[in-house]
Amino acid sequence: MSEKQTVSVALIGYQFMGKAHSHAYRDLNFYFDNPLKAELKVIVGRNEASVKEAQEKFGFESYETDWRNVINREDIDVIDIVTPNHTHAEIAIAAAEAGKHIITEKPLALNVEEAKRMLEAVRKNGVKHMICHNYRYVPAVQFAKKLIEDGKLGRIFHYRANYLQDFIVDPNFPLVWRLKKEVSGSGALGDIGAHSLDLARYLIGEFDEIVATMETFIKERPIGEMTGGLSAKGDTSQMGEVTVDDAVTVLARFKNGALGTFEATRFATGNRNKNKFEINGEKGSIRWDMEHMNFLEVYFADDEIGEQGFRLVNCTEEEHPYVGAYWPAGHIIGYEHTFIHLIDAFFRGIASDTQPTPNFEDGVINQRILEAIEQSAEEKRWVKI
Amino acid sequence: MSEKQTVSVALIGYQFMGKAHSHAYRDLNFYFDNPLKAELKVIVGRNEASVKEAQEKFGFESYETDWRNVINREDIDVIDIVTPNHTHAEIAIAAAEAGKHIITEKPLALNVEEAKRMLEAVRKNGVKHMICHNYRYVPAVQFAKKLIEDGKLGRIFHYRANYLQDFIVDPNFPLVWRLKKEVSGSGALGDIGAHSLDLARYLIGEFDEIVATMETFIKERPIGEMTGGLSAKGDTSQMGEVTVDDAVTVLARFKNGALGTFEATRFATGNRNKNKFEINGEKGSIRWDMEHMNFLEVYFADDEIGEQGFRLVNCTEEEHPYVGAYWPAGHIIGYEHTFIHLIDAFFRGIASDTQPTPNFEDGVINQRILEAIEQSAEEKRWVKI
Amino acid sequence: MSEKQTVSVALIGYQFMGKAHSHAYRDLNFYFDNPLKAELKVIVGRNEASVKEAQEKFGFESYETDWRNVINREDIDVIDIVTPNHTHAEIAIAAAEAGKHIITEKPLALNVEEAKRMLEAVRKNGVKHMICHNYRYVPAVQFAKKLIEDGKLGRIFHYRANYLQDFIVDPNFPLVWRLKKEVSGSGALGDIGAHSLDLARYLIGEFDEIVATMETFIKERPIGEMTGGLSAKGDTSQMGEVTVDDAVTVLARFKNGALGTFEATRFATGNRNKNKFEINGEKGSIRWDMEHMNFLEVYFADDEIGEQGFRLVNCTEEEHPYVGAYWPAGHIIGYEHTFIHLIDAFFRGIASDTQPTPNFEDGVINQRILEAIEQSAEEKRWVKI
Amino acid sequence: MSEKQTVSVALIGYQFMGKAHSHAYRDLNFYFDNPLKAELKVIVGRNEASVKEAQEKFGFESYETDWRNVINREDIDVIDIVTPNHTHAEIAIAAAEAGKHIITEKPLALNVEEAKRMLEAVRKNGVKHMICHNYRYVPAVQFAKKLIEDGKLGRIFHYRANYLQDFIVDPNFPLVWRLKKEVSGSGALGDIGAHSLDLARYLIGEFDEIVATMETFIKERPIGEMTGGLSAKGDTSQMGEVTVDDAVTVLARFKNGALGTFEATRFATGNRNKNKFEINGEKGSIRWDMEHMNFLEVYFADDEIGEQGFRLVNCTEEEHPYVGAYWPAGHIIGYEHTFIHLIDAFFRGIASDTQPTPNFEDGVINQRILEAIEQSAEEKRWVKI
Structure with a gap:
């Protein structure tokens, strides 16, 4: 060592x-x-x-x-x-x-x-x-991926994802860089929606086409700047125009025939960082929510009738990706650990001379979807990916 | 008496x-x-x-x-x-x-x-x-309506609803009347999606425009008939074409500026009758789910910081609509009670010579939305309501 | 018919x-x-x-x-x-x-x-x-019984039950008949604790010995009377002594070797009618809660490792006792339905000339346990049942 | 710095x-x-x-x-x-x-x-x-402490705690040091029950008297040793006697008049590390569970009637102890962070020449309670602390 x-x-x-x-x-x-x-x-x-x-x-x-x-x-x-x-x-x-x-x-x-x-x-x-x-590197998410790859869900019918935040509901939250198109590209879409779109690609495959709409609920805000992760201070005497989306909603069709719905918003009062998805397949379903990131809800259609139900799996067992490195089963990890796993993959890629994922190829595809969503919202029509 | x-x-x-x-x-x-x-x-x-x-x-x-x-x-x-x-x-x-x-x-x-x-x-x-x-007559839903009317949620930003069932995921579930367009008009859309759309109108107001997509995952099924509420028997030697949607997804804009997302499907494995919605307003949010119909999750943004969180309100108190007629607080009611409340309203309308709601006017508006959704799905474009 | x-x-x-x-x-x-x-x-x-x-x-x-x-x-x-x-x-x-x-x-x-x-x-x-x-006649409880009888939980180690109410936390709640020993026999013990004790006997078998303590937190209350199921009005100018327990806690040993813990209280603020139990066996566990009476949480130790977790079973399927008579799966029933099932059993007993259960024999045994608990609380010692 | x-x-x-x-x-x-x-x-x-x-x-x-x-x-x-x-x-x-x-x-x-x-x-x-x-150093627990100290719960009536594990349900789990009295002192009692007892003292105050029972469900096990946090390997050809408790249940009375119930067990199948408590006071209640350690369920009796309910507070706000040092609200931390907070307190004690808590004084009191519990279980009687 x-x-x-x-x-x-x-x-x-x-x-x-x-x-x-x-x-x-x-x-x-x-x-x-x-x-x-x-x-x-x-x-x-x-x-x-x-x-x-x-x-x-x-x-x-x-x-x-x-x-x-x-x-x-x-x-x-x-x-x-x-x-x-x-x-x-x-x-x-x-x-x-x-x-x-x-x-x-x-x-x-x-x-x-x-x-x-x-x-x-x-x-x-x-x-x-x-x-x-x-978020790809949450153990429960990686376990979801494994279940899907193992065919435990069968053919996928539905993917529905919400990424809900509420840190700018207050109209006095200032016009920070995250709210300026020239700096951030987009608002809720690129900041959090991008995560949901990437997870969907990771878990069930490529998008075929989308239709979307975007909204900026608060059009003007005081000039100001970030003071922490998602906090900021501003000066209400000077107002500026918000040039990004506060919220975006998306319908999608995947190449595998599944239907998708996506929503990313910073106006979902009461939801600090509610990043969640549900996947329905012919043989089972999966639900996950970042606020309870260690848990995966899993339903298997071939469980005995009468005993069927979503199982609340605490993904902290040796059998679950990454977590064997931490604590005994039942002892949860947190947000920061996802980055450790991601860096682990990055360094392994460097060490073994192989490309880790997600990489710039994923970034390009993701960017294409983001751009398609903006185009769809603007032109009010379906856009092929 | x-x-x-x-x-x-x-x-x-x-x-x-x-x-x-x-x-x-x-x-x-x-x-x-x-x-x-x-x-x-x-x-x-x-x-x-x-x-x-x-x-x-x-x-x-x-x-x-x-x-x-x-x-x-x-x-x-x-x-x-x-x-x-x-x-x-x-x-x-x-x-x-x-x-x-x-x-x-x-x-x-x-x-x-x-x-x-x-x-x-x-x-x-x-x-x-x-x-x-x-579903308008679930006490928790009526209480949600009251909170909104009392301004406890303030301006509404988001309405998101899912109505998820799974009773026809099995490709051998037969081609019953509910799956024939000439008899039922549509599939998941009219059968369950109609409920979600009506609840949205009831709770936050009228639709402005929608875009939607529909899918029939299983195109052919054995000829057969219903044998109970959502059960059926069929004959796999004779197949027929499914002429309605198995699932529909919708983006909406409301006249009050809120964004809506809707999904109705009979292919959400593990969800027997998951009829749910979440509403986000500037001052609070509400979540509800028919499987736990007596409960309303309510968040108030003006609760003291640090003590904020969705409250799990068991809507079985004297203060909640209708339930005072039943049992002491904490003793829940079920699905069938919604019909008692609805008939109660119907009879009061007759007795007092006033129109109860929802009535045929609501039915027409709802039908218009259903039709717009079908049109949108077919023509792949936004449709005004 | x-x-x-x-x-x-x-x-x-x-x-x-x-x-x-x-x-x-x-x-x-x-x-x-x-x-x-x-x-x-x-x-x-x-x-x-x-x-x-x-x-x-x-x-x-x-x-x-x-x-x-x-x-x-x-x-x-x-x-x-x-x-x-x-x-x-x-x-x-x-x-x-x-x-x-x-x-x-x-x-x-x-x-x-x-x-x-x-x-x-x-x-x-x-x-x-x-x-x-x-409560024996809640479909989920009967299904729990069936799982235990089928050996799905194996040897039973633990039974823990709480019956939590809060309708008399207010010291001005009056001295109604439920708070007078000469009329009601005991307080939380006989009123709600009796239910928990009966459920334990029904589900895992007979008690061997118990130790208990009882408490009356509010010793005097205004004279008054019940006005509804669990509501009342009183006159604060006249006070009287509360002669029953507000709360009781119990440790038990069962004849089968299992350990039990029981608690019945009317001072569990925020719990209107929280009647719940958890059973742990060598092959599985069960959790149930009357506020969510249609659901049974079930854990099977022989589920595949990594996929283990409590399943949230909505006991509204044809396979579950009684509920086939009502609505399609996923449509819940309520408190009142338990009495329908109980009367159904009573009438079947009459019709077939067989004793239904629970009957006066159960009542006597239950009474013996109640009396033992009072004795244990008074004498501060373990009492054999 | x-x-x-x-x-x-x-x-x-x-x-x-x-x-x-x-x-x-x-x-x-x-x-x-x-x-x-x-x-x-x-x-x-x-x-x-x-x-x-x-x-x-x-x-x-x-x-x-x-x-x-x-x-x-x-x-x-x-x-x-x-x-x-x-x-x-x-x-x-x-x-x-x-x-x-x-x-x-x-x-x-x-x-x-x-x-x-x-x-x-x-x-x-x-x-x-x-x-x-x-566990004292979980932010949600410290916030619970603050609520109690601020009088938000009023007079305390009940403290109920379970610490449930299942890592030795399998009779082939070997006789490791944790199962030998001469090395570990006791079993579930000292290993996990001690945590529950300490939390109770921290949150609501000192014990007055207790009565308890203890059980060893599996009396003999293969000789073996720990291989990880809670995992082990053994040799079934050599058996040895288990000399500690597998489970312990306790009734307590606190000096402030509250009733307590405690249970610590390694035989609660399906519960990997379920460390939880509920506190009921005259003005409010609190529930917490280590598997969801970032959340505190809080009920306030003076919330408006009809809007009362347990709030699910995600204790990841600036207002909550310690977590301001980590990530924005809604981003959870894990088990290991409790030790960081504890070491933080330890070092601050050293730096400022003050005794941190919990310290050896707490350890002595805790030990006295542990010993009283063992004595109570052995002599089958109530024991004063």
């Missing part, structure tokens, strides 16, 4: 996701026998005071205020991008050209064109790439 | 809904101080042996095998129509012209044109009319 | 339980093919205005104000006793001597001595007798 | 709890602004291969195979004891005499006499001491 190889990481960005990624690098080898271990070389942010504080807290060796200063450093193996969405493409392409492995937050980019250029860059330069759809 | 006036009822049809209605007439005055009481005069069905059995079991004075024989009888005050959908219009119009009060199962008719003629007939003849959207 | 034999019923008492029993007689033959049907002959109560109102509402042919006037009437087959507990013995013994079949509310009597005399009387006179532990 | 003082830790033991503690030391400063940070100096275990593996995995600088070699080392500030229970006293007393701060797993010792000697030692030597009742 002492002969473990080290991967040097430069983290571009340091807020909500910066913290989640940093923690994952630190905890990875405590729990998992990954062949690689991270060396937290440098963290990058434009605000020097803030990035310095993050550097100390997260345990990086140094900090920088301009990502261009680190992208070509020879002592860096991985560029980890957790900045706002409009910067992903430039940084990722530069990193690829510098021969760095890349992991980036979702959505991959502002649009399909950018996303494709990013994919092209990582392909051309032969680096490993990953996009942080961390 | 002994001077209670009697209403003579002729029930056309005697299966699932016939039983539910018969029971409601019988139990009404046991629980409620309704000014009227039912006299179960005659029950009508084409199969003499079956209708005779129903007559005895349900407690009707007599039976008939042709509804035409009862529609003009002077000793009949109410015609209650629980036959398959394609017969509603003819019976209802004849009943209206005979001056009878009418209560009919949903959906009102096979199409808007029929529905309008029915409405015209009851209006012209000045009779009371009602459509059996019984 | 028209040749169904009639059983003439005299109901002694007319409040909460009077209503529940009356309803059951009325609905029995609507749902079930019982060989007998009830004729509601006479209802008895001391307050003439109230009993007259009940007579009309519940549909009895006549009323009386003294039970002695009906007990020997030749046209009466069944005496149904729903009066306060201190009157059970006298009425039941008189009824037995008059050769009437008897059904009585629980607890059977004020003490074991009374209970034994009652049992002796019914035995000597060869009448059918039943005690209304209606 | 760079001037943070370092605390050197020697960890005695390296299995389930060793891992949990090690992780807590590592993650503490990532999330919390604790004035101190841990230096993981040395880990101790008798099996050299295993402890070496643990040293590398957990990140300790070195390892030792005899705790006596580290107890007096000048470079050690803290002795952390996670060995089997029979070794706690000797190690802790030696550590106290060496002037080390001590944190030890529960139960404190094998008996009250040992526990008292330990308390005496830490007092005499003026070191900080803590006992790892980590």
Whole structure:
């Protein structure tokens, strides 16, 4: 174990996701026998005071205020991008050209064109790439995937997903970067809907066509900025236009014939982070909800009649993906662990010279769906994926 | 009380809904101080042996095998129509012209044109009319309505509803009348989706426009017939084409600006009769599920921070609609009670010469939405309501 | 069916339980093919205005104000006793001597001595007798019984039951008959604890020994009387001593080696009528809760590892006891239906000349346990049953 | 932050709890602004291969195979004891005499006499001491404590707790140290029941008297040893006697007049680690369950009538203890985080020269209750605490 190889990481960005990624690098080898271990070389942010504080807290060796200063450093193996969405493409392409492995937050980019250029860059330069759809790495979700692949649900009829938040219901919540199209690309759609769409692809396969509608319930907000993961402060004397969606609803048809419904909203009062899905197949069904992420509700149609019912499976057994590395059955894990699993997959990809998933290919497809949804909402028609 | 006036009822049809209605007439005055009481005069069905059995079991004075024989009888005050959908219009119009009060199962008719003629007939003849959207009469649902009307949820952003069943997932479930367009008009859409659409109108208001898609997962089935509420037997040697939808998904925009998502399916394995909705408003949210019909989950945004959460309200208190007539708080009621409340409203309408709701006007609007959904699914476009 | 034999019923008492029993007689033959049907002959109560109102509402042919006037009437087959507990013995013994079949509310009597005399009387006179532990007749509970009898849980290790109410937490709730030892025998113990104890006996077998403690949290209350099932009004200017327990907790050992814990209280704020139990066996476990009475949570240890979990079984299928008589799967029933099933069993006992259960023998055993619990609480020691 | 003082830790033991503690030391400063940070100096275990593996995995600088070699080392500030229970006293007393701060797993010792000697030692030597009742440090539990202290529940009537596990239901689960009285002191009682008892004391106050019973369902098991947190392997050819309880049930009276019921068992099939409690007060109630540790169910009696119900509070808001250090509201944490909070409190105690809680005083009281329970079970009588 002492002969473990080290991967040097430069983290571009340091807020909500910066913290989640940093923690994952630190905890990875405590729990998992990954062949690689991270060396937290440098963290990058434009605000020097803030990035310095993050550097100390997260345990990086140094900090920088301009990502261009680190992208070509020879002592860096991985560029980890957790900045706002409009910067992903430039940084990722530069990193690829510098021969760095890349992991980036979702959505991959502002649009399909950018996303494709990013994919092209990582392909051309032969680096490993990953996009942080961390919910794929919830043990219960991976177990759902296994059940589906094992044919335990049979032919899939329905996929229904909601991603419900409520952090901007208050009209005084300020106009932060997440609410500006030029920075974030879209609103609830790209921020949380993207996760639901990715999970659907992961679990039951590719989309065929969609129709969608989007709404911005509060059109103007006070100018302001994020102060934490999903918190912010603003100045109500200055108002600005919200240029992204507050909510999006989608009907989908999948290539396998299944019907899908999707909803992503930041206006579902009482739901802080309700990311859930239900899948109905001919032989069984599955329900899952991130607020109870350790549990999977599973129904098998061939259980004895009279004894049929959704089983509440606490996915904390040795048999369930990843959790054997933690605690005895019945002892739950939390949100942050999804990132550990994702980094575990990323490093295994690097170590074994194979592409981990989800990667930029998934990012491009996801971006295509996001763009189709925006197009559908605008043109009020079905759009092929 | 002994001077209670009697209403003579002729029930056309005697299966699932016939039983539910018969029971409601019988139990009404046991629980409620309704000014009227039912006299179960005659029950009508084409199969003499079956209708005779129903007559005895349900407690009707007599039976008939042709509804035409009862529609003009002077000793009949109410015609209650629980036959398959394609017969509603003819019976209802004849009943209206005979001056009878009418209560009919949903959906009102096979199409808007029929529905309008029915409405015209009851209006012209000045009779009371009602459509059996019984879920409006769940105490928890009526309490939800009250909360919304009292402004406890504020502006409404979202309405999301699923009506999930699974009784025809088996491809050998036969081609019964519920699966034939000429008899039932549509499949999951009119049978269960109609309930969800009506609840949405009742709770948050009128639809503005919709887009929808429909699917028939199993295209051919053995010829057969219903043997009970949702059970059937068939003959696999003879196959026939399923001409209705197995599932329908809908996006909606309401006139008040809210977004809606709807799904009705008979292919949601593990869900026997999962009729549920969630409503998100600026000041609160509500969740409800017919399988746990006595409970309403309610969230108030102005609860103290840290103590906020969905409250599981057992709607069995004196303060909740209807249930004061039953048992002490905490003692639940069931599916059949919704029909008692509906008949209670119907009879109060007759007694006070006012139109109960939901009535044929609601039926026409509902039919218009059903038709718009079918049109949208066929033409793959948004349709105004 | 028209040749169904009639059983003439005299109901002694007319409040909460009077209503529940009356309803059951009325609905029995609507749902079930019982060989007998009830004729509601006479209802008895001391307050003439109230009993007259009940007579009309519940549909009895006549009323009386003294039970002695009906007990020997030749046209009466069944005496149904729903009066306060201190009157059970006298009425039941008189009824037995008059050769009437008897059904009585629980607890059977004020003490074991009374209970034994009652049992002796019914035995000597060869009448059918039943005690209304209606929770045995919840379909989910009967299905639990079946699972246990089929060996699906294997050897039983644990039985834990709570019966939690909160209707007298307010110190101004008056001193009604339920709070007076001379009328009710005991408080939470006999009123609700008795149900839990009976369910335990029904499901896993006889008690061996118990230790218990009892508490009266509010020692004095305003004088007053019941105004409904569990509601009351009082006069705070006059106070009286509460002479029964507000709460009781019990440890038990069963003859089969299982451990039991029981708790009955009227001071469990927020729990209106939370009657629940959990059973753990070597091969499986069961959980049930009357507020969600249609559901049984079932765990099977031999489900595949990784897919194990409590199944939420909605006991509304044809395979589940009694419910096939009602509605399609997924359509729930309520509290009142338990009495229909119990009366169904009572009448079948009469028709087939066999003793239904639970009957006075169960009542005597239950009374012995109640008495042992009081003794244990008083003497602070374990008591053999 | 760079001037943070370092605390050197020697960890005695390296299995389930060793891992949990090690992780807590590592993650503490990532999330919390604790004035101190841990230096993981040395880990101790008798099996050299295993402890070496643990040293590398957990990140300790070195390892030792005899705790006596580290107890007096000048470079050690803290002795952390996670060995089997029979070794706690000797190690802790030696550590106290060496002037080390001590944190030890529960139960404190094998008996009250040992526990008292330990308390005496830490007092005499003026070191900080803590006992790892980590469940006190669940944010939802701390929030429950706050609600109670703020008087939101009013006078407390009931405390009911279950700690249900099922890892030894299989009679072939071997006779590991946890099942030997001379090593572990007791079985379910000391291992998990001790947690429930501590939570009760923490939340509502001191015990007055108890009565209890204990049972060993499987008297003989194959000889074997633990292979993980709660897993083991054995050799069925050699059987040995189980000398601890498989299950214990307890009735309690608290000094404040509340009634308590407790149950701890390893034979509750289907319950992997179901640690739960419910508290009923005159003004409100609380329910909590470790499997859903982030949630607290809270009922307030003064909520508007009709809108009353248990609120499902996701304790992940800034307002809830500790969780502000992690992720935005709605993003849950897991089992391991309880140890981070506990270590945070331990280090703050060291830094500020104040005794953290729970400490050896709590351990002594807890031990007294454990001993009283054993005495009560043996002598079959109530025992004063």
